[in-house]
Amino acid sequence: MAALIPRPRMQLAPGAVHVPGWLGVEQQRELVVACRGWATGPVPIRHTRLPRGGVMSVQTVCIGWHWQPYRYTRTAGDVNGSRVAPFPDWLAELGRRALVAAYEDPAAGDGYAPDTALVNFYDGRATMGMHQDKDERSGAPVVSLSIGDTCVFRFGNTENRNRPYTDVELASGDLFVFGGPSRFAYHGVPKVFPGTGDPATGLASGRLNLTMRVTGLPG
Template structure:
């Protein structure tokens, strides 16, 4: 794979990794923005995550269903305020199943059962370094929804944080799904382009990224 930016057409970026531009219409984007504003207020508020080495992530995050902190899931946010996170809504799981159908074909999402969402807010110079989503016990796909400013999404390989990788522009309303052989691919957001969002999405500035996952965990 090369580092060139993909055009705005639907693209298979890797084996099991699919980019669908403009999947969310403006109305659905506004609905998600309003929902995110509510989730950001709590019961566990949106926060900058502190890493084990003492570093602080530049994005702000709020979780649904299960609380993620490096590098595990819990029902309560011991690193924030000790409260139980907001529940994962049924309608968001339905949206996730529709996303998997869109990426992989009708019926592919029938058994997809996401039970957590990480909502990341990028503002200013916020970015995300190369990492794997590997704290889940399930190998089900990750569904990523973008709203607001356009970003560069760097999608790599499963072996190393370095090349080969592909840079994809994710704009407001875009869907990106990665599963199968690409489920543990390293990925990053090295750049966000301020002021590129369509105001019709419901945001004046910044970028929201909602990722749906199956934790593979059970009970409390």
Template sequence: MPDELFGAGLFPRDRAEIGPGAVHLPDWLPAAAQLRLVEACRRWAKPPAGLRLVSTPGGGTMTARQFGLGWHWYPYGYARTAVDGDGAPVKPMPPWLAELGRAAAEAAGYGSGEQGGEAYDIALVNFYEADARMGMHRDSDEKSPAPVVSLSLGDTCLFRFGNTRTRTKPYTDVELRSGDLVVFGGPSRLAYHGVPRVLPGTAPPALGLTGRLNITLRVSGLRDEGP
């Protein structure tokens, strides 16, 4: 599928550092790769261990629905089964997706040593409908310091990238469009970040997706420590 059908815009957007060790690479994922990922997510999201609503310990419910590959995330840990869902074994992490994570981290300037020396073995997939949000949080349940790789598909969103000390300012707001890549590691590995807003109807028409998919790839550093 030609990239111009994905509405990339008249002028190119520049690579930008949004924090120390945190990089935004606009339009990193080609159109064909975006389509492949959307189609794969549709398969992975089906039961067993499929797309679910996540309940928080405080009694709330996340507005973005989620599923995992490789490891299942629940507040606040990892398991090999969907412990807060249908209890089924989590689907495996595809080698080609792990390789995509490695390539993305490398594109952001992280060498193999900075990736923890292990393959990306977690994919957390969040699906945002028009009214979904993600509060400021840190990705702190992994044992590895390897950088987090975040890929955006579908609707544009406002992505808020903060600091490691507090959920409040200072932070940087970034518009993430379909195909954009964000990688954060090093001094920003535990930075707070979130999604305050999704812009409905902004997905590239050729993608055939209503809403936003965010695929977050991580190196767990875990050894079957989950329940």
């Protein structure tokens, strides 16, 4: 019965807000369908290879702009050379509504025009080390949506990967926004809890995380 107890909205730091259960099950199902479509192409989902030879444990597919360490391009030269799928208007509108909900301000989404999203898929063993989202030329907020298995999300400071940081559990349907003074905070996912997601979302196992960003790039 503990899962039925509402989890409160929480501000972890100035500009960093967790809104539990923001997406309903039907919205989650729709996003799962969309993510599956993007995962099959035109640039398919893959494990990103890092410049020093390491391979990320999460699988990633991009829309709008293609991210590879540590830049954005329209085409995926590190995958198959194709242009990534376009960023849909309906997703940008969802991003604007997310900002209104997170910041509890009807004007929070005004002018917010995300033009790229990274979709990361975590199986039961995948993790994400502490990092900054700093390859964008814009300081607009990052909107993060979670579907599937619950994870530990570690949200830190803007100076380094070390403490102070706060661990919070992100469950299916949760929204997390970080902008303003927290826009370039280090963050990561040290653990996923397999089997904690709801199959009604259309995701039988694993965790999907979709993060919308504004690249600030022309064209």
